Amino acid sequence: MASNDFESVRAVLAPDFVLEWPQSRERLRGAERFARMNAEYPAHGPWRFTVHRMVAEGAQAVSDVSVTDGVQAARAISFFTIAHGRITRLVEFWPEPYPAPANRAHLVEMMD
Template sequence: MNARFISLMATNNFHAVAAVLAQDFVLEWPQSKERIRGAANFAQLNTEYPAQGPWVFTINRIVGSGKEAVSDVSVTDGVQHARAISFFTVEHGKITRMVEFWPDPYEAPFDRAQFVERIE
């Protein structure tokens, strides 16, 4: 289900995503303390989000079972680059709930080069 969600998002026609969202769909962003209710609000928010070009979605990993899944997706508009970790709840073939985290990259907090490899 969440692979279909991501492929619909990749069309950049965010209203089309409603096909996989439940009537009472809710998306939560704990980091910014925001909740989006309903497919219409979700679609409009994504449509109006400032972008430099079409959004491109790269699936890094999806894991899950029938009612729950987690995706790790990279997103870019050619200028902005982000990564989203999304937790999906699915009921009756529709996504009812998502909890999504958009972590920001940061420099290592102390010198630990002797213990780690840099990821590029």
């Protein structure tokens, strides 16, 4: 993904690859559509990725990644299912940031 050559990502996706975004209730089927969706997404520059954490066990993996094109910024939590060395299923959550509520300010410290 960091290469921004989304066509090359197809090599790690299974023929029956499925992506799900539960928040918008969308499902995308196939590596070709995944590559096209990423290539067509409106960006202000190349996408840059910061992997905060990745955990894997057996055929399952989870990542916490920040993404930016220099203008837009987002953070995604992604759940991967892998079979025969390829990603068969990806379920992603793209939560929106929000300001911390004032009513708990006395209990927390703000992160960078």
